[in-house]
Amino acid sequence: MDPVRNPFAPGAGQRPPELAGRDREVAAFEVVLERVARGRPERSLVLTGLRGVGKTVLLGELRAMAVRRGWGAGKVEARPDAGLRRPLAAALHRAIRDLAVRHRAPDRVESVLGVLKAFALRANPAGAKLRDRWQPGIDVPAATGRADSGDIEIDLVELFTDVAELAQDVGTGVALLIDEMQDVQPDDVSALCAACHELSQSGAPLVVVGAGLPHVPTVLSASKSYSERLFRYVRIDRLERADAERAMLAPIKREDASITEDALEALYETSGGYPYFVQAYGKAAWDAAPGDPITVEDVRVAAPEAEAELAVGFFGSRYERATPAEREYLRAMADLSEGRDEAVPTAAVADRLGRKPSSLSPARDSLIKKGLVYSAERGRIAFTVPHFGRFLLGRDD
Numbered sequence: 001m002d003p004v005r006n007p008f009a010p011g012a013g014q015r016p017p018e019l020a021g022r023d024r025e026v027a028a029f030e031v032v033l034e035r036v037a038r039g040r041p042e043r044s045l046v047l048t049g050l051r052g053v054g055k056t057v058l059l060g061e062l063r064a065m066a067v068r069r070g071w072g073a074g075k076v077e078a079r080p081d082a083g084l085r086r087p088l089a090a091a092l093h094r095a096i097r098d099l100a101v102r103h104r105a106p107d108r109v110e111s112v113l114g115v116l117k118a119f120a121l122r123a124n125p126a127g128a129k130l131r132d133r134w135q136p137g138i139d140v141p142a143a144t145g146r147a148d149s150g151d152i153e154i155d156l157v158e159l160f161t162d163v164a165e166l167a168q169d170v171g172t173g174v175a176l177l178i179d180e181m182q183d184v185q186p187d188d189v190s191a192l193c194a195a196c197h198e199l200s201q202s203g204a205p206l207v208v209v210g211a212g213l214p215h216v217p218t219v220l221s222a223s224k225s226y227s228e229r230l231f232r233y234v235r236i237d238r239l240e241r242a243d244a245e246r247a248m249l250a251p252i253k254r255e256d257a258s259i260t261e262d263a264l265e266a267l268y269e270t271s272g273g274y275p276y277f278v279q280a281y282g283k284a285a286w287d288a289a290p291g292d293p294i295t296v297e298d299v300r301v302a303a304p305e306a307e308a309e310l311a312v313g314f315f316g317s318r319y320e321r322a323t324p325a326e327r328e329y330l331r332a333m334a335d336l337s338e339g340r341d342e343a344v345p346t347a348a349v350a351d352r353l354g355r356k357p358s359s360l361s362p363a364r365d366s367l368i369k370k371g372l373v374y375s376a377e378r379g380r381i382a383f384t385v386p387h388f389g390r391f392l393l394g395r396d397d
């Protein structure tokens, strides 16, 4: 059918034509927003799940919900080996600009911007030459004596407090969204936890919403033991049958097209209900169909096409990041799990490769750092990418 009208949207962070199966999370966040705005104690939400299940998309939806209520909102994507100060400053700058539109006292807004600038300038290493110094694009003079101590924990508490007060002036709040939360560095995790703790105690209307891989809870509790009490972890998973059907059917119907019952079933089977795969196989089936409706035959014809695209865009781009030694490790995991998405014992991986477990620690740690695998439970390891084992077994090298 007409590729121009193809509604499906495979791609990282791509807004799906139909956000299916996330009503529970959306409803929970409604409650969070309402409670936080009223100064009630509330735990922050952290979405966890495998690659491609729709964490980034959902985070974007939660952000939109906050903005619709007149909140200030900003988003950060954490990166390994990079501090949070700069991206955090940019995200809060965004949030302050949202709030400024509704604020009646420009001088109050300016003074908070001054504190933000002071906070941001601290991202420059002490003694950096003027021409090497990074300049945040904030159009006010930097304040002094607030959020600029250089101790990220102290600075965050002060900055969050000031930004939250600005929101309080206009009767709303601030939502700070942090994607790829497993990549936040230990010092920054500690500081974030401490700041969230402090703010929730004072009833300030600021909420941190995170998203990341399944081991985020372990990463956070390693830095601050009380993180369990600060965050409510919500597991985002593949779509159930009815939701997956809605994700495919609703966009097709909106284009005045149709799909047969068995084609829908075949799409569910091949995609396993994983949102990324739902989009990828749905898109290919639409393009392969010579006419309306999309049939099971079209789905069959389209599958290799979809798989070829996934092999490059979804699996390949990640596989490329692994060194030869790491690829061996991944391959052994795939062999052991026989292509199913299951955790395997790290000792069995070592056994399979005929190596001592300790000698494989560097490869494993590096794969964790690259976000390709995670430690599901002590002594076991799993792929963060669904169907990754199957993909590896299908390669000839």
Ligand SMILES: Nc1ncnc2c1ncn2[C@@H]1O[C@H](COP(=O)(O)OP(=O)(O)OP(=O)(O)O)[C@@H](O)[C@H]1O
Binding pocket: 009, 010, 011, 012, 013, 014, 015, 016, 017, 018, 019, 020, 021, 022, 049, 050, 051, 052, 053, 054, 055, 056, 057, 058, 247, 275, 276, 277, 278, 279
């Ligand atoms: N609820 C949903 N219903 C249908 N499609 C969805 C849904 N959520 C996400 N998708 C689709 O799934 C794909 C992946 O979404 P997204 O990038 O948000 O995943 P992610 O969990 O952030 O992945 P990663 O861990 O790689 O960052 C996108 O193509 C998006 O359109």
Ligand SMILES: [Mg+2]
Binding pocket: 012, 013, 055, 056, 057, 179
């Ligand atoms: Mg994402």
